[in-house]
Amino acid sequence: xxxxxxxxxxxxxxxxxxxxxxxxxxxxxxxxxxxxxxxxxxxxxxxxxxxxxxxxxxxxxxxxxxxxxxxxxxxxxxxxxxxxxxxxxxxxxxxxxxxxxxxxxxxxxxxxxxxxxxxxxxxxxxxxxxxxxxxxxxxxxxxxxxxxxxxxxxxxxxxxxxxxxxxxxxxxxxxxxxxxxxxxxxxxxxxxxxxxxxxxxxxxxxxxxxxxxxxxxxxxxxxxxxxxxxxxxxxxxxxxxxxxxxxxxxxxxxxxxxxxxxxxxxxxxxxxxxxxxxxxxxxxxxxxxxxxxxxxxxxxxxxxxxxxxxxxxxxxxxxxx
Numbered sequence: 672x673x674x675x676x677x678x679x680x681x682x683x684x685x686x687x688x689x690x691x692x693x694x695x696x697x698x699x700x701x702x703x704x705x706x707x708x709x710x711x712x713x714x715x716x717x718x719x720x721x722x723x724x725x726x727x728x729x730x731x732x733x734x735x736x737x738x739x740x741x742x743x744x745x746x747x748x749x750x751x752x753x754x755x756x757x758x759x760x761x762x763x764x765x766x767x768x769x770x771x772x773x774x775x776x777x778x779x780x781x782x783x784x785x786x787x788x789x790x791x792x793x794x795x796x797x798x799x800x801x802x803x804x805x806x807x808x809x810x811x812x813x814x815x816x817x818x819x820x821x822x823x824x825x826x827x828x829x830x831x832x833x834x835x836x837x838x839x840x841x842x843x844x845x846x847x848x849x850x851x852x853x854x855x856x857x858x859x860x861x862x863x864x865x866x867x868x869x870x871x872x873x874x875x876x877x878x879x880x881x882x883x884x885x886x887x888x889x890x891x892x893x894x895x896x897x898x899x900x901x902x903x904x905x906x907x908x909x910x911x912x913x914x915x916x917x918x919x920x921x922x923x924x925x926x927x928x929x930x931x932x933x934x935x936x937x938x939x940x941x942x943x944x945x946x947x948x949x950x951x952x953x954x955x956x957x958x959x960x961x962x963x964x965x966x967x968x969x970x971x972x973x974x975x976x977x978x979x980x981x982x983x984x985x986x987x988x989x990x991x992x
Contacts, residue, residue: 691731691732691733693724693727693728693731693734694728695727695728697727698724698727698728698731698734701720701723701724701727702720702721702724702731702733702734702737704716704720705717705720705721705724705734705737705741706737708720709737709740709741712744714741714742714744714745715741715745717737717740717741718738718741718742718745721734721735721737721738721741722738724737725738730761732758732761732762732767733758733767735754735755735757735758735761736754736755736758736767736769736772738751738754739751739752739753739754739755739757739758739769739772740755740769740772742754743755743772743775743776748776751772751776752773752776752778755769755772755773755776755778756773756778764786764787764788765786765788765789766788766789766791766792767789767792768785768789768792768793768947770783770784770785770786770789771784771785771789771943771947774943781910781942781943782910782911782941782943783910784910784943784947785908785909785910785943785947785949787863787884790863790864790908791863791864791865794843794862794863794864794866794867795864795865795866795867796866810976810977811846811904811975811976812975812976813846813847813903813904813932813975813976814846814847814849814850814851814903815850816932816973816975816987817847817850817901817903817930817931817932817987818850818851818854820930820969820971820987820989821899821928821930821989823969823989824928824930824968824969824989824991825928827968827969828926828968828991830926830928832854833854833855833856834851834854834855834856834898834899834928835855835856835857835897835898835899835924836855836856836857836858836859836896836897836898836899837851837854837855837857837858837859837897837898837899837900837901838858838859838860838861838888838889838892838897838899838900838901838922839858839859839860839861839877839901839903840861840885840888840889840900840901840902840905840915840931841861841862841863841885841902841903841904841905841908842860842861842862842867842868842871842877842880843862843864843867843870843871843903844867844870844871844874845860845870845871845873845874845876845877846903847860847901847903848860848871848874848876848877849874849876851901852876855898855899857878858876858877858878859877859878859879859880859881860877860879860880860881861880861881861882861883861885861888862880862881862882863882863883863884864882865882868880868882885902885905885915886914886915886918889915889918889919889921889922890918892918892922893922894921894922895921895922895923895924895925895927896922896924897922897923897924897927898923898924898927898928899923899927899928899929899930900919900922900923900927900928900929900930901929901930901931902915902930902931902932903931903932903975904932904933904975904976905931906931906932906933906949906951907933907934907948907949907950908948908949909949910941910943910949911941912941912951912955912956912959913959913962916929916959916960916962916963916965917963919963920963920964920965920992923992924992925992926991926992927991927992928968928989928990928991928992929965929988929989929990929991929992930987930988930989930990931987931988932973932975932985932986932987932988933949933950933951933956933985933986933988934948934949934950934951934983934984934985934986935950935951935952935953935972935984935985935986936950936951936952936955937952938952939952939954939955940952940955941955946978946983951986953970953986956970956986956988957970960988960990964992965990965991965992966990966991966992967988967989967990968989968990968991969987969988969989970986970987970988970989971986971987972984972985972986972987973985973986973987975987
């Protein structure tokens with residue numbers, strides 16, 4: 672299954688935590704001026720100030736990213752691509768998220784746009800305000816929807832609404848564990864962000880927390896050891912989901928459940944949307960489920976959050992091994 676073509680992605684500014692010092696006060700000050708100019712949409716000034724920073728600190732990746740983003744807004748595509756690629760030469764893990772900009776410019780495949788390094792930096796910066804922002808500003812309710820869907824799936828399949836070991840993929844600050852409290856004999860979480868895991872640990876709901884990428888984590892688990900695998904809104908940061916489905920099926924016991932939410936895409940495959948998140952189609956998800964050996968128990972349209980007051984279309988799925 673191939674990804675659908677990229678339409679347009681909004682330019683992203685890097686998370687605050689990734690703005691490093693050059694060690695030169697003059698360069699740092701010019702860089703802050705460049706950030707301010709960019710925020711005010713004065714892209715010519717932002718590009719000029721970024722060039723001044725690079726005269727003083729040629730290897731400052733954040734200034735190359737700023738220059739590339741400003742040039743992209745000015746329509747200077749080739750120069751922008753060059754500056755953004757130089758950012759990746761200096762910081763290949765891409766904490767600054769310039770691969771998203773390269774994808775927007777058509778210089779990188781959409782499926783390669785989001786890296787673990789970017790997600791880790793994004794959520795480490797987001798961790799202190801994550802719960803309040805999600806639940807109050809975005810009206811996020813993914814964990815509650817998944818918990819309710821699991822209750823209905825258990826009723827439909829004549830299973831007890833209780834689980835042995837549950838694996839929480841992309842556990843974040845622990846909102847999913849809170850929604851499942853008292854329903855699992857044990858629960859383990861995995862997340863890329865140390866900041867998120869620190870918050871999750873404070874809930875005292877997890878028997879173990881693991882820092883890492885979710886497919887690698889699942890690959891390290893024993894076959895047929897879990898009753899439940901959940902992934903609340905984590906697949907929006909992943910393009911192809913083949914490996915995640917395959918490993919989730921492997922680690923589940925017979926009749927175990929795999930529950931997750933995604934953003935909805937109405938055509939084929941998956942796309943990288945304007946919100947810098949991946950959206951997956953119903954056809955794509957159903958084909959993956961069948962290939963992996965799952966039975967679809969629940970597949971329905973939901974919205975787990977809002978964007979500027981508008982519900983974001985999504986799918987809620989419960990699959991059974």
